[in-house]
Amino acid sequence: MISDVLTPAELKKVDPVFGQLSFNDHEQIVFCHDKDTGLKAIIGIHNTVLGPALGGTRMWAYENEWEALNDVLRLSRGMTYKSAITGLNLGGGKAVIIGDAATEKTPELMRRFGEFVHSLSGKYITAEDVGMETSDMDLVREVTPYVTGISEEKGGAGNPSPVTAYGVYMGMKAAAKYRFGSDNLQGKTILVQGVGHVGATLVDLVSAEGAVLKISDINQGRLEQLREQYGAEIIAPADIFDQDMDIYAPCALGATLNDDSIARLSASVVAGAANNQLADENRNGSQLKARNIAYAPDFLINAGGIINVYAELEGYGKDEIRKKTENIYHTTLEIFGHADKHDCTTHQSALRLAEQRIAERKLAGK
Secondary structure, three states: OHHHOOOHHHHHOOOOOOOOOOOOOOOEEEEEEEOOOOEEEEEEEEEOOOOOEEOOEEEEOOOOHHHHHHHHHHHHHHHHHHHHHHOOOOEEEEEEEEOOHHHHOOHHHHHHHHHHHHOOOOOEEEOEOOOOOHHHHHHHHOOOOOEOOOOHHHOOOOOOHHHHHHHHHHHHHHHHHHHHOOOOOOOOEEEEEOOOHHHHHHHHHHHHOOOEEEEEOOOHHHHHHHHHHHOOEEOOHHHHHHOOOOEEEEOOOOOOEOHHHHHHOOOOEEOOOOOOOEOOHHHHHHHHHHOOOEEOOHHHHOOHHHHHHHHHHHOOOHHHHHHHHHHHHHHHHHHHHHHHHHOOOHHHHHHHHHHHHHHHHHHHOO
Protein backbone atom coordinates (compact mmCIF):
# COMPACT_ATOMS: atom_id res chain seq x y z
CA MET A 1 0.00 0.00 0.00
CA ILE A 2 1.08 3.58 -0.64
CA SER A 3 0.87 4.41 3.07
CA ASP A 4 3.63 1.88 3.71
CA VAL A 5 6.16 3.89 1.67
CA LEU A 6 5.09 7.53 2.15
CA THR A 7 4.98 9.65 5.29
CA PRO A 8 1.68 11.32 6.35
CA ALA A 9 3.04 14.66 5.13
CA GLU A 10 3.90 13.17 1.76
CA LEU A 11 0.49 11.52 1.51
CA LYS A 12 -1.20 14.92 1.71
CA LYS A 13 0.70 16.01 -1.40
CA VAL A 14 -0.28 12.96 -3.47
CA ASP A 15 -3.23 13.23 -5.83
CA PRO A 16 -5.66 10.40 -4.97
CA VAL A 17 -5.95 9.01 -8.52
CA PHE A 18 -3.31 10.17 -10.98
CA GLY A 19 -0.75 10.35 -8.16
CA GLN A 20 -1.51 6.81 -7.06
CA LEU A 21 1.66 4.73 -7.23
CA SER A 22 -0.07 2.04 -9.31
CA PHE A 23 -1.42 4.50 -11.88
CA ASN A 24 0.37 3.53 -15.08
CA ASP A 25 -1.02 5.57 -17.97
CA HIS A 26 -4.50 4.15 -17.44
CA GLU A 27 -7.04 5.35 -19.97
CA GLN A 28 -10.07 5.47 -17.71
CA ILE A 29 -11.14 4.83 -14.12
CA VAL A 30 -14.85 4.59 -13.37
CA PHE A 31 -16.25 4.86 -9.85
CA CYS A 32 -19.65 3.20 -9.48
CA HIS A 33 -22.04 3.78 -6.58
CA ASP A 34 -25.65 2.77 -5.98
CA LYS A 35 -27.26 3.59 -2.64
CA ASP A 36 -30.20 1.18 -3.01
CA THR A 37 -28.09 -1.96 -3.51
CA GLY A 38 -25.04 -0.80 -1.54
CA LEU A 39 -22.83 -1.15 -4.61
CA LYS A 40 -19.40 0.45 -4.40
CA ALA A 41 -17.25 -0.53 -7.35
CA ILE A 42 -14.28 0.70 -9.38
CA ILE A 43 -13.66 -0.21 -13.01
CA GLY A 44 -10.11 0.29 -14.28
CA ILE A 45 -9.43 0.44 -18.01
CA HIS A 46 -5.70 0.40 -18.60
CA ASN A 47 -5.23 0.08 -22.35
CA THR A 48 -7.46 -0.61 -25.37
CA VAL A 49 -4.90 -0.51 -28.20
CA LEU A 50 -5.29 -4.23 -28.99
CA GLY A 51 -9.05 -4.34 -28.40
CA PRO A 52 -11.73 -3.85 -25.75
CA ALA A 53 -10.53 -4.12 -22.17
CA LEU A 54 -11.44 -7.53 -20.77
CA GLY A 55 -10.89 -8.55 -17.18
CA GLY A 56 -12.77 -10.10 -14.30
CA THR A 57 -14.65 -8.54 -11.42
CA ARG A 58 -13.26 -9.16 -7.94
CA MET A 59 -15.39 -8.71 -4.81
CA TRP A 60 -13.33 -8.24 -1.68
CA ALA A 61 -13.68 -6.68 1.77
CA TYR A 62 -10.90 -4.13 1.31
CA GLU A 63 -9.66 -2.30 4.39
CA ASN A 64 -10.24 1.03 2.66
CA GLU A 65 -11.05 2.54 -0.71
CA TRP A 66 -7.42 3.39 -1.42
CA GLU A 67 -6.55 -0.30 -1.17
CA ALA A 68 -9.36 -1.12 -3.61
CA LEU A 69 -8.14 1.51 -6.07
CA ASN A 70 -4.59 0.20 -5.84
CA ASP A 71 -5.82 -3.32 -6.54
CA VAL A 72 -7.91 -2.43 -9.58
CA LEU A 73 -5.09 -0.37 -11.07
CA ARG A 74 -2.53 -3.15 -10.68
CA LEU A 75 -4.92 -5.83 -11.89
CA SER A 76 -6.10 -3.93 -14.97
CA ARG A 77 -2.52 -3.21 -16.00
CA GLY A 78 -1.70 -6.89 -15.63
CA MET A 79 -4.61 -7.80 -17.91
CA THR A 80 -3.19 -5.59 -20.66
CA TYR A 81 0.07 -7.50 -20.64
CA LYS A 82 -1.63 -10.86 -20.17
CA SER A 83 -3.65 -10.46 -23.36
CA ALA A 84 -0.74 -8.96 -25.28
CA ILE A 85 1.78 -11.69 -24.53
CA THR A 86 -0.83 -14.42 -25.11
CA GLY A 87 -1.57 -13.04 -28.58
CA LEU A 88 -5.18 -12.05 -27.90
CA ASN A 89 -6.75 -8.98 -29.49
CA LEU A 90 -7.89 -7.58 -26.17
CA GLY A 91 -6.98 -4.68 -23.95
CA GLY A 92 -6.64 -4.70 -20.18
CA GLY A 93 -9.34 -3.91 -17.67
CA LYS A 94 -10.53 -5.03 -14.27
CA ALA A 95 -13.25 -4.24 -11.77
CA VAL A 96 -13.46 -4.49 -8.00
CA ILE A 97 -16.56 -4.44 -5.86
CA ILE A 98 -15.94 -3.36 -2.28
CA GLY A 99 -17.66 -5.76 0.11
CA ASP A 100 -17.83 -9.26 1.55
CA ALA A 101 -18.95 -11.60 -1.22
CA ALA A 102 -20.28 -14.10 1.32
CA THR A 103 -22.64 -11.67 3.04
CA GLU A 104 -23.11 -8.57 0.88
CA LYS A 105 -23.45 -9.89 -2.66
CA THR A 106 -27.03 -9.95 -3.94
CA PRO A 107 -28.65 -10.49 -7.36
CA GLU A 108 -29.75 -6.84 -7.31
CA LEU A 109 -26.20 -5.66 -6.66
CA MET A 110 -24.82 -7.76 -9.51
CA ARG A 111 -27.46 -6.50 -11.97
CA ARG A 112 -26.78 -2.90 -10.94
CA PHE A 113 -23.07 -3.48 -11.47
CA GLY A 114 -23.92 -4.89 -14.90
CA GLU A 115 -25.72 -1.66 -15.75
CA PHE A 116 -22.57 0.31 -15.00
CA VAL A 117 -20.60 -2.06 -17.25
CA HIS A 118 -23.21 -1.58 -19.97
CA SER A 119 -22.87 2.22 -19.74
CA LEU A 120 -19.31 1.88 -21.09
CA SER A 121 -20.70 0.57 -24.40
CA GLY A 122 -18.31 -2.34 -24.74
CA LYS A 123 -15.06 -0.57 -23.92
CA TYR A 124 -14.89 -2.86 -20.87
CA ILE A 125 -16.01 -6.50 -20.85
CA THR A 126 -16.27 -8.15 -17.46
CA ALA A 127 -15.83 -11.76 -16.32
CA GLU A 128 -15.41 -13.86 -13.17
CA ASP A 129 -12.70 -13.29 -10.56
CA VAL A 130 -12.19 -13.70 -6.80
CA GLY A 131 -15.48 -13.64 -4.94
CA MET A 132 -17.47 -14.31 -8.10
CA GLU A 133 -19.17 -17.36 -9.56
CA THR A 134 -20.41 -18.24 -13.04
CA SER A 135 -23.95 -17.65 -11.77
CA ASP A 136 -23.01 -14.03 -10.98
CA MET A 137 -21.92 -13.52 -14.57
CA ASP A 138 -25.27 -14.94 -15.68
CA LEU A 139 -26.96 -12.20 -13.63
CA VAL A 140 -24.78 -9.52 -15.23
CA ARG A 141 -25.67 -10.97 -18.63
CA GLU A 142 -29.32 -10.17 -17.96
CA VAL A 143 -28.58 -6.46 -18.30
CA THR A 144 -25.58 -6.29 -20.64
CA PRO A 145 -23.93 -8.33 -23.41
CA TYR A 146 -20.52 -7.08 -22.29
CA VAL A 147 -19.73 -10.06 -20.07
CA THR A 148 -17.98 -13.39 -20.62
CA GLY A 149 -17.58 -16.53 -18.55
CA ILE A 150 -21.32 -17.17 -18.43
CA SER A 151 -22.61 -20.71 -17.91
CA GLU A 152 -22.43 -23.25 -20.71
CA GLU A 153 -26.21 -23.78 -20.66
CA LYS A 154 -26.56 -20.09 -21.52
CA GLY A 155 -24.12 -20.39 -24.40
CA GLY A 156 -20.93 -19.41 -22.59
CA ALA A 157 -17.58 -21.07 -22.00
CA GLY A 158 -18.36 -21.75 -18.34
CA ASN A 159 -16.13 -21.47 -15.30
CA PRO A 160 -12.63 -20.34 -16.41
CA SER A 161 -10.89 -21.66 -13.29
CA PRO A 162 -9.99 -25.14 -14.62
CA VAL A 163 -8.45 -23.60 -17.73
CA THR A 164 -6.53 -21.08 -15.63
CA ALA A 165 -5.14 -23.94 -13.56
CA TYR A 166 -4.18 -25.89 -16.67
CA GLY A 167 -2.25 -22.89 -18.02
CA VAL A 168 -0.41 -22.54 -14.71
CA TYR A 169 0.38 -26.24 -14.88
CA MET A 170 1.84 -25.76 -18.38
CA GLY A 171 3.92 -22.81 -17.19
CA MET A 172 5.09 -24.74 -14.14
CA LYS A 173 6.23 -27.66 -16.29
CA ALA A 174 8.11 -25.26 -18.59
CA ALA A 175 9.83 -23.63 -15.60
CA ALA A 176 10.74 -27.08 -14.27
CA LYS A 177 12.17 -27.96 -17.69
CA TYR A 178 14.30 -24.82 -17.59
CA ARG A 179 15.52 -25.22 -14.00
CA PHE A 180 15.71 -29.01 -13.55
CA GLY A 181 16.27 -30.18 -17.14
CA SER A 182 12.97 -32.12 -17.20
CA ASP A 183 9.33 -31.08 -17.03
CA ASN A 184 8.44 -34.25 -15.11
CA LEU A 185 7.02 -33.20 -11.74
CA GLN A 186 7.10 -36.66 -10.17
CA GLY A 187 8.75 -36.50 -6.75
CA LYS A 188 8.98 -32.70 -6.78
CA THR A 189 7.75 -31.03 -3.58
CA ILE A 190 5.21 -28.37 -4.56
CA LEU A 191 3.67 -25.94 -2.10
CA VAL A 192 0.36 -24.51 -3.33
CA GLN A 193 -0.65 -21.39 -1.44
CA GLY A 194 -4.38 -20.82 -1.88
CA VAL A 195 -6.61 -23.76 -2.77
CA GLY A 196 -9.70 -22.07 -4.13
CA HIS A 197 -11.12 -22.97 -7.53
CA VAL A 198 -7.81 -22.59 -9.38
CA GLY A 199 -5.46 -23.82 -6.66
CA ALA A 200 -7.49 -26.96 -5.98
CA THR A 201 -7.49 -27.85 -9.68
CA LEU A 202 -3.73 -27.29 -9.81
CA VAL A 203 -3.35 -29.64 -6.82
CA ASP A 204 -5.24 -32.29 -8.76
CA LEU A 205 -3.05 -31.86 -11.86
CA VAL A 206 0.32 -32.06 -10.10
CA SER A 207 -0.85 -34.85 -7.81
CA ALA A 208 -1.71 -36.97 -10.85
CA GLU A 209 1.91 -36.58 -11.94
CA GLY A 210 3.25 -37.81 -8.61
CA ALA A 211 4.27 -34.56 -6.95
CA VAL A 212 4.69 -34.33 -3.18
CA LEU A 213 2.11 -31.80 -2.04
CA LYS A 214 2.05 -29.11 0.61
CA ILE A 215 -0.98 -26.81 0.81
CA SER A 216 -1.88 -23.64 2.66
CA ASP A 217 -5.06 -21.57 2.87
CA ILE A 218 -7.24 -19.66 5.33
CA ASN A 219 -10.11 -22.09 4.62
CA GLN A 220 -9.44 -24.95 7.04
CA GLY A 221 -12.33 -27.03 5.74
CA ARG A 222 -10.97 -26.98 2.20
CA LEU A 223 -7.50 -27.90 3.47
CA GLU A 224 -8.81 -30.91 5.39
CA GLN A 225 -10.71 -32.07 2.32
CA LEU A 226 -7.66 -31.88 0.07
CA ARG A 227 -5.41 -33.53 2.66
CA GLU A 228 -7.77 -36.49 2.77
CA GLN A 229 -8.13 -36.62 -1.01
CA TYR A 230 -4.48 -36.17 -2.03
CA GLY A 231 -2.44 -36.89 1.10
CA ALA A 232 -1.18 -33.32 1.12
CA GLU A 233 0.57 -31.79 4.12
CA ILE A 234 -1.13 -28.71 5.55
CA ILE A 235 1.15 -25.73 6.20
CA ALA A 236 0.19 -22.74 8.35
CA PRO A 237 0.31 -19.44 6.39
CA ALA A 238 3.01 -18.03 8.68
CA ASP A 239 5.29 -21.03 7.98
CA ILE A 240 5.08 -21.11 4.18
CA PHE A 241 8.45 -19.58 3.42
CA ASP A 242 10.33 -21.70 5.92
CA GLN A 243 9.37 -24.95 4.19
CA ASP A 244 11.56 -27.22 2.09
CA MET A 245 10.11 -27.23 -1.43
CA ASP A 246 11.12 -27.43 -5.05
CA ILE A 247 8.29 -25.33 -6.46
CA TYR A 248 6.29 -22.53 -4.85
CA ALA A 249 2.85 -21.97 -6.41
CA PRO A 250 1.18 -18.78 -5.11
CA CYS A 251 -2.52 -19.07 -6.00
CA ALA A 252 -4.12 -16.66 -3.54
CA LEU A 253 -3.84 -12.86 -3.55
CA GLY A 254 -0.79 -11.01 -4.83
CA ALA A 255 2.44 -9.53 -3.45
CA THR A 256 3.55 -12.65 -1.55
CA LEU A 257 7.00 -12.35 -3.11
CA ASN A 258 8.68 -9.56 -1.20
CA ASP A 259 12.04 -8.77 0.42
CA ASP A 260 11.37 -10.99 3.43
CA SER A 261 9.75 -13.98 1.74
CA ILE A 262 12.28 -14.22 -1.09
CA ALA A 263 15.16 -14.27 1.40
CA ARG A 264 13.53 -17.23 3.17
CA LEU A 265 12.28 -19.10 0.10
CA SER A 266 13.94 -22.47 -0.56
CA ALA A 267 12.16 -23.18 -3.87
CA SER A 268 14.00 -23.37 -7.17
CA VAL A 269 10.87 -22.50 -9.18
CA VAL A 270 7.99 -20.08 -8.63
CA ALA A 271 4.94 -20.73 -10.78
CA GLY A 272 1.45 -19.88 -9.60
CA ALA A 273 -1.91 -18.40 -10.51
CA ALA A 274 -1.98 -15.29 -8.31
CA ASN A 275 -1.88 -11.90 -10.01
CA ASN A 276 0.84 -9.36 -9.17
CA GLN A 277 2.97 -11.83 -7.22
CA LEU A 278 5.95 -9.47 -6.99
CA ALA A 279 5.44 -6.77 -4.36
CA ASP A 280 8.03 -4.68 -6.20
CA GLU A 281 8.39 -5.82 -9.81
CA ASN A 282 11.95 -4.69 -10.40
CA ARG A 283 13.57 -5.20 -7.02
CA ASN A 284 11.89 -8.50 -6.15
CA GLY A 285 12.30 -9.83 -9.67
CA SER A 286 16.02 -9.11 -9.45
CA GLN A 287 16.20 -10.80 -6.05
CA LEU A 288 14.70 -13.98 -7.50
CA LYS A 289 17.17 -13.86 -10.38
CA ALA A 290 20.10 -13.33 -8.00
CA ARG A 291 19.03 -16.39 -5.99
CA ASN A 292 18.73 -18.46 -9.19
CA ILE A 293 15.00 -19.02 -8.65
CA ALA A 294 13.19 -19.56 -11.93
CA TYR A 295 10.14 -17.27 -11.89
CA ALA A 296 7.39 -17.96 -14.41
CA PRO A 297 5.72 -14.54 -14.93
CA ASP A 298 2.25 -14.57 -13.43
CA PHE A 299 0.47 -12.65 -16.18
CA LEU A 300 1.77 -15.16 -18.72
CA ILE A 301 1.04 -18.49 -17.08
CA ASN A 302 -2.31 -17.57 -15.53
CA ALA A 303 -3.74 -16.52 -18.91
CA GLY A 304 -5.77 -19.71 -19.36
CA GLY A 305 -8.83 -18.04 -17.88
CA ILE A 306 -8.84 -15.18 -20.35
CA ILE A 307 -8.22 -17.62 -23.19
CA ASN A 308 -11.32 -19.48 -22.04
CA VAL A 309 -13.58 -16.43 -21.89
CA TYR A 310 -12.13 -15.00 -25.12
CA ALA A 311 -13.56 -18.07 -26.81
CA GLU A 312 -17.04 -16.63 -26.24
CA LEU A 313 -16.09 -13.51 -28.21
CA GLU A 314 -14.32 -15.33 -31.03
CA GLY A 315 -16.56 -18.38 -31.22
CA TYR A 316 -13.93 -21.12 -30.96
CA GLY A 317 -14.46 -24.37 -29.06
CA LYS A 318 -12.82 -26.40 -26.32
CA ASP A 319 -10.16 -27.93 -28.58
CA GLU A 320 -8.89 -24.49 -29.56
CA ILE A 321 -9.04 -23.33 -25.93
CA ARG A 322 -6.85 -26.25 -24.90
CA LYS A 323 -4.43 -25.69 -27.79
CA LYS A 324 -3.97 -22.01 -26.96
CA THR A 325 -3.56 -22.78 -23.26
CA GLU A 326 -0.95 -25.48 -23.92
CA ASN A 327 1.03 -22.92 -25.90
CA ILE A 328 1.78 -21.21 -22.57
CA TYR A 329 4.41 -23.94 -22.11
CA HIS A 330 6.33 -22.84 -25.21
CA THR A 331 5.94 -19.12 -24.52
CA THR A 332 7.27 -19.60 -20.98
CA LEU A 333 10.38 -21.34 -22.29
CA GLU A 334 10.83 -18.51 -24.80
CA ILE A 335 10.68 -15.97 -21.97
CA PHE A 336 13.36 -17.81 -20.00
CA GLY A 337 15.56 -17.88 -23.09
CA HIS A 338 14.95 -14.21 -23.82
CA ALA A 339 15.75 -13.24 -20.21
CA ASP A 340 19.03 -15.18 -20.30
CA LYS A 341 20.01 -13.65 -23.63
CA HIS A 342 19.35 -10.08 -22.48
CA ASP A 343 20.46 -10.60 -18.86
CA CYS A 344 17.20 -9.37 -17.39
CA THR A 345 14.51 -10.84 -15.18
CA THR A 346 11.78 -13.01 -16.64
CA HIS A 347 9.20 -10.43 -15.56
CA GLN A 348 11.06 -7.70 -17.45
CA SER A 349 11.39 -10.00 -20.45
CA ALA A 350 7.68 -10.81 -20.56
CA LEU A 351 6.79 -7.15 -20.05
CA ARG A 352 9.03 -6.02 -22.91
CA LEU A 353 7.56 -8.52 -25.35
CA ALA A 354 4.01 -7.56 -24.37
CA GLU A 355 4.76 -3.85 -24.69
CA GLN A 356 6.40 -4.47 -28.06
CA ARG A 357 3.20 -6.02 -29.43
CA ILE A 358 1.12 -3.10 -28.15
CA ALA A 359 3.56 -0.55 -29.62
CA GLU A 360 3.52 -2.29 -33.00
CA ARG A 361 -0.28 -2.30 -33.09
CA LYS A 362 -0.41 1.34 -32.04
CA LEU A 363 2.05 2.30 -34.78
CA ALA A 364 0.13 0.31 -37.38
CA GLY A 365 -3.06 2.13 -36.41
CA LYS A 366 -1.61 5.57 -37.09
